[in-house]
Amino acid sequence: MPGGRDVRATLDASDASTENVVVACPPHPQHRGHRGDERLVAVADALTEREVDCLRFDYGDWDEGRGERTDALNALDWAAERYDSVALFGFSFGGAIALLAAAEARDTVDPAALSALAPAAQIGEKHGLDAVGALYEIRAPVQVVYGTRDTTADWEPVVDRARELGCELVEMEADHFFVGQSAKVAEAVSEFLVSKLR
Template sequence: MTDSPVAPVITRIRIESSDNVRLEARWDTPVEPLSIAVLCHPHPQHRGTMTAPLMIGITAELVQAGFGVLRFNFRGVGSSTGTWSAGVGEQDDVGSAVAFAAHAHPALPLGIVGWSFGAATSLRWQAREQSSLPWVGIAPPVFSDLTPRLPEPAALPPARRAFIVGDRDQFVDVAELSGYAHSVGADIDVLKGSDHFFYFRYSTVAERVIATLDPTLVD
């Protein structure tokens, strides 16, 4: 990470997605970013937004480390247009945000971070599009009535991937997620004492994210 505080440049933008949906989004970036991360928030039907505390905490840590961070609200959330589509159109939203970030900084490394619903949806997008971008999934259930199920391991192309979960998670079967991580060749970090929301552990979560997305930026 950088040795001194970084004052981020903050830009509010709109991103075009499928079905004429326009996504509310926000760039937080150092003046000269070294890497780019796209963050995907938790469940839209359960008050998940790009301003969820964990999203804000991770963003601050990533910017301090040299990342430009693109956060967005899925369709129907905040001032994003459109309506909830049970994780189908939301995959298009992930793709649109990734494409926007790649176009804005074509020469920089790019990775994806998702929390819960955002993790499941972005990983399903990777399977659909055969994307090998580095990816970090924070506490996604493997099977759930609340979020899209994670894709079949055989559907995913090789990539640098990692999972982060708390050993007290209220919604995730940790053993089940550990087995899934092994099946897709991903690392998994189980944080002792943390639940689904990782209160007071944002820096620890961000460290794991940085180590996967761009190991060159690890202290």
């Protein structure tokens, strides 16, 4: 990816020629989060089956959320130069990054839609990047998918704000990692994003 940070990515291309792409933000890099995360791959597979490409990227060196948000913005810019319509997806830390990036990118890229899976409410202890507050700044349709047994991420404030703003909510009987439910997650996320991209 372009920019001053070392960011590597994988582009999952559908068999059809498409003008639509989803940028996928991985979970926390300090907890082994990467672009090969099971949930990101499942969503990418579901998207390519629906003739939408997916750009999965790894963050550069850890920067307490600020650099990671920049990585997502750079990935959005890269995608917007090559596709007519761009959407965002993120899991856990990546869900928060997707929300923060969408809020900041609206003046340049303006994503068509965003889906956040088990998003953290805040990231970066030092900087307190507020994913909940970012929801106010996003013009695009937003979906929040969450597990009722998730005790890992502080997702409740995001869900509460999303409900208040009329965003689409998908509740699953699942833990933070949606063990055994990647296909179900991929179906819900891809169906929402594809419907907004077309």
